[in-house]
Structures are given as structure tokens and as C-alpha cells.
Amino acid sequence: MANTLQSKKRARQIERKTAVNKARRSRIRTFLRRVEEALAKGDATAASDALKNAQPELMRGVTKGIYHKNTASRKISRLASRVKAISKA
Known part of the structure; x- marks a missing residue:
């Protein structure tokens, strides 16, 4: 206890x-969840739009000290590759 x-x-x-x-952190997770939900539905356009909205939120989290730069980049990269895969299919 503080004295x-x-x-x-x-x-x-x-x-x-x-x-x-x-x-x-909760706001960022919401944006990421929207991408995940669009991917689960198989909706390529919704997933792409959600990813475009999530990217600046994640990077803003980096500047505010919520996430490490590499962590945010890794998350974006992995989501982008999944969105790309669903777009091709």
C-alpha cells in the first residue's frame, strides 16, 4: 500500500x-475480431475492408505503447496472408 x-x-x-x-487494447481486439469473423464467414471483401480498418488501429497501439512494433507487424502480416488466400479461392 502506498504511504x-x-x-x-x-x-x-x-x-x-x-x-x-x-x-x-479492447478496441484493437474488436477490430481484429471483425477480421477473424469475416474470414470465418468466407467473405473476402468484408475481410479486406476489416483488415484495412484494423491496420491503423494496430499501429496506433504501437505508438501508444500497447503492442510492440514486431507484434503488430506479425499480426498484420498473418491476417493479410489469410485475407489474400481467401480472396484467391
Whole structure:
């Protein structure tokens, strides 16, 4: 438990930042889920549109410190390859 004034203040700040980060992470996951759902349905155009919407959200997560750059790139790459595969079929 925080005892000093400074540690109490830091605890309050961490609480606020945690809530913001949680909301951002949830928003990104929603965008990724939309891509996954479109892929599961086999709808190539919806999957492509969802991926185009998800990419900037993921990269914004990188700039905000939610995800590592390589993690976001890996997720985008894997989703893009799946969208491409479903487009060809």
C-alpha cells in the first residue's frame, strides 16, 4: 500500500493509465475480431475492408505503447496472408 504522498499520486496515475490502456487494447481486439469473423464467414471483401480498418488501429497501439512494433507487424502480416488466400479461392 502506498504511504507517501508521491506514491499515492503515482498509484492514482497508474490507475488512470491502466484504464486507458485497457480500453485501447479492447478496441484493437474488436477490430481484429471483425477480421477473424469475416474470414470465418468466407467473405473476402468484408475481410479486406476489416483488415484495412484494423491496420491503423494496430499501429496506433504501437505508438501508444500497447503492442510492440514486431507484434503488430506479425499480426498484420498473418491476417493479410489469410485475407489474400481467401480472396484467391
